[in-house]
Amino acid sequence: MTEFTVKLADERGRVQEQTHAAATAEELRARFTQAGYLVYSVKARSSLGSSTKKKVKLAPFLVFNQQFLTLIRAGLPILSSLDLLSKRQKDMNFRAQLEDVTGRIKTGESISSAFEAQGSFPLVYTTTLLAGERSGNLEEVLQRFLEFQRVSLTFRKKLTASLIYPAILIVMVIGLFIFLITFVVPRFAQLYDQLGTQLPKLTMILLAVGQDAQKYGLYIAPVVGLMIYGLYRWSKTEGGATTIDKIRVSLPLVGSVWVRYQVGLFSRTLSTLLTGGLPLVPSLETAARSIDSRQIAKAVYSSVETVREGKGLAVSLEATKVFPELSIEMIEVGESTGALPQMLNSVAEFFEEDVQTSLAAIMSLIEPAIMVVMGVVVVVILIALYLPIFSLNGTGQ
Numbered sequence: 001m002t003e004f005t006v007k008l009a010d011e012r013g014r015v016q017e018q019t020h021a022a023a024t025a026e027e028l029r030a031r032f033t034q035a036g037y038l039v040y041s042v043k044a045r046s047s048l049g050s051s052t053k054k055k056v057k058l059a060p061f062l063v064f065n066q067q068f069l070t071l072i073r074a075g076l077p078i079l080s081s082l083d084l085l086s087k088r089q090k091d092m093n094f095r096a097q098l099e100d101v102t103g104r105i106k107t108g109e110s111i112s113s114a115f116e117a118q119g120s121f122p123l124v125y126t127t128t129l130l131a132g133e134r135s136g137n138l139e140e141v142l143q144r145f146l147e148f149q150r151v152s153l154t155f156r157k158k159l160t161a162s163l164i165y166p167a168i169l170i171v172m173v174i175g176l177f178i179f180l181i182t183f184v185v186p187r188f189a190q191l192y193d194q195l196g197t198q199l200p201k202l203t204m205i206l207l208a209v210g211q212d213a214q215k216y217g218l219y220i221a222p223v224v225g226l227m228i229y230g231l232y233r234w235s236k237t238e239g240g241a242t243t244i245d246k247i248r249v250s251l252p253l254v255g256s257v258w259v260r261y262q263v264g265l266f267s268r269t270l271s272t273l274l275t276g277g278l279p280l281v282p283s284l285e286t287a288a289r290s291i292d293s294r295q296i297a298k299a300v301y302s303s304v305e306t307v308r309e310g311k312g313l314a315v316s317l318e319a320t321k322v323f324p325e326l327s328i329e330m331i332e333v334g335e336s337t338g339a340l341p342q343m344l345n346s347v348a349e350f351f352e353e354d355v356q357t358s359l360a361a362i363m364s365l366i367e368p369a370i371m372v373v374m375g376v377v378v379v380v381i382l383i384a385l386y387l388p389i390f391s392l393n394g395t396g397q
Contacts, residue, residue, distance in 0.1 A: 131276035185210030264351030271344035
């Protein structure tokens, strides 16, 4: 299958450009012509020239889905609902994607594949739509997806709010240190040059750091910026993301919190997909692709092979030696009672509450630690700056 860029006009005369996969350009042209479109051109899409569509922000995406669900429940056809909602979108990027989805559905594509073709919507969403199409109950799976995203969004907001204050403190410490080194220390250096007195070792080291910061600061800043950018780009590669995840998991205190957070996210995603009617193996694969931790995702993928062989999910996950013991025990109970989706939801709720409690405890330790570091830095710098003055006073007496 080859991807083609199609330039066409609909029955209202609106000209659009869409991307579709087909065996040949003639096949694609015939498909659109039969659907009532006027086809201007069909060109093979260059892999070098293709650009990734921007991801839609979660908040407007949830609003769209709530409106979409309301219109479907009211009896409006899917095409009419999408057409109506696309016209109301103020985000031009989102509107263009919805128009493309509508065009694809008109040519015979399923709604799940039309959204998946955009490359900017969550994998869980397109898989949920696929489950709704297969079960014939799109309304119910959309409702479950909305509930899942609302809970996840609320949880992420709580996590972000708990990290804001420590982040502000860290920025203040760094800003204060830069101010003292680049502005205050050089002023004292000028003063001591005029006095011509012998300076203590600590003061000499601090003055040297201040002079170097003034001299090379303009060069250091771009280098640091390039290093941060390079690290960011490296973290987006497979090897970089895997290495960073290993470091993150191995960190004391924070590592276990990260694992529990990812297990909670995995459990809630898997519960949503299973409740929507998707089989266990594709649900596991989708849930694995929806989490950020490469180690946990790798463990889930390895458990998929064991599940295919006929073993239970709890046994398969336990063999990976990555999942917490409590989550394995709860999943085992869910399997034995035939209530796996409900138990997975309970696992997610338990670990989300556990993560919030652990983060609150960690933050209560980090905040005073940052204040202590800030105080030590300021005291050391002040002692180093005023030590020669104290020495002069002592000599003068």
